[in-house]
Amino acid sequence: MFRAFIAGTLVAGTALLCHAPANAHPVKAEPNQAVQAAFDIIETKITTKGDTAVFSTRVRGEAGKDKPDAAGKFEGSSVYAYVWPTSLDSGEIGFDQKQGIVALAVTFHPDFDDAASGGKNRHIWHPHWVVMAKDKACGGGLKVVDIPAGAKPKVPKTWPGVPLLIDSPDYPTSFTGDTVDVEIPLSLIGTIKGASFDGVAAGLKVNGNLHAPLLCVDNVFKVASGNLSLPGKVEPAK
Template structure:
């Protein structure tokens, strides 16, 4: 697992030198410079508390909308983990399970949840919210990673809370809180098969959607990582353990 991550991060280090124009406006933001992170098992409440601390204000900076789904920007605070896809409700598959806290004003991919509490369920993609994703190496994008895709005819299992998109992505609805320099999310232990011992890392990054008119493009992934702003471990070795 660690060897796989080191291979990916070497690829990222090479490709981010050619980062996309949209990515660059966030490169110097302290809101995406990670200082620390932790995952704590709260035995009293049966939860895993995920937290990232940044140099600036966590969650203050959100993407500038482009007004369409194609090329829509996504900003993320991401916890790559050593959890298995089946621990979070997917069929067994190759890839890295990550908990991504995201904001994207151009679309909403959590139709079961009303994150801004306005009575509408399709207008709050800009509000920071969580996704379980399976990440794979992808040379089509400059950040070197993408959310793993599948064909709609493939016999795979996804959580009931997953959006209707042919990707290994779930919208579990866990509460995300931003407070000063911290962004946090609370995950019930039973929602990850009661796995309370695993390794993780913390990453801040820019992702982008590819959804051209007439169908998805094979030139770009549906949701790819285009720039990595900071990696807590520096080498994506997942050295941190649940406390």
């Protein structure tokens, strides 16, 4: 199902993602008992307050409660993530322009560290910027964009040194009951005001052969809009 709506939604490329309705606000979803409660998204939103943008997702159960089992090695290991796909351009988060779909993701992966400057983060939920693109080789139809061998793309200062378009900034991230929040200084993403977004809960997997695609969306638990149409609109907190 997810591969089908990915194909339908992204066929025109990331430009399509910029045309969410002008009157959209948070993205709300009906609870679904077939989805794990910790990933059953009820509402996702991005608001601005003072000099901060707050990315927030509320679920039916306890946010962050469920974590992937350890594989004992990097290859074939799993990642769980709360994700906010956006209409931002990859150039706005420190990469080259027009590289794919820009998303903020709060992730947990017990088998490897991908913090900036060699830091440790394998046993905590932590944020990333990721750039994603379609790939039929992935079970969920999407991947984190690979950096080909020998390529020297533009990367942000907190890029963790892996061959992916992924950033590891140290943004305040909190889990409180049914909600996960990430706070980001507006000075780092000033064009977030008025941007479009959606909410996704998903499982990702590292390629067992360590070949591209290296990191695939493997299992989509829930998409807030149901079709990844980015109907949300960033607005000031009320």
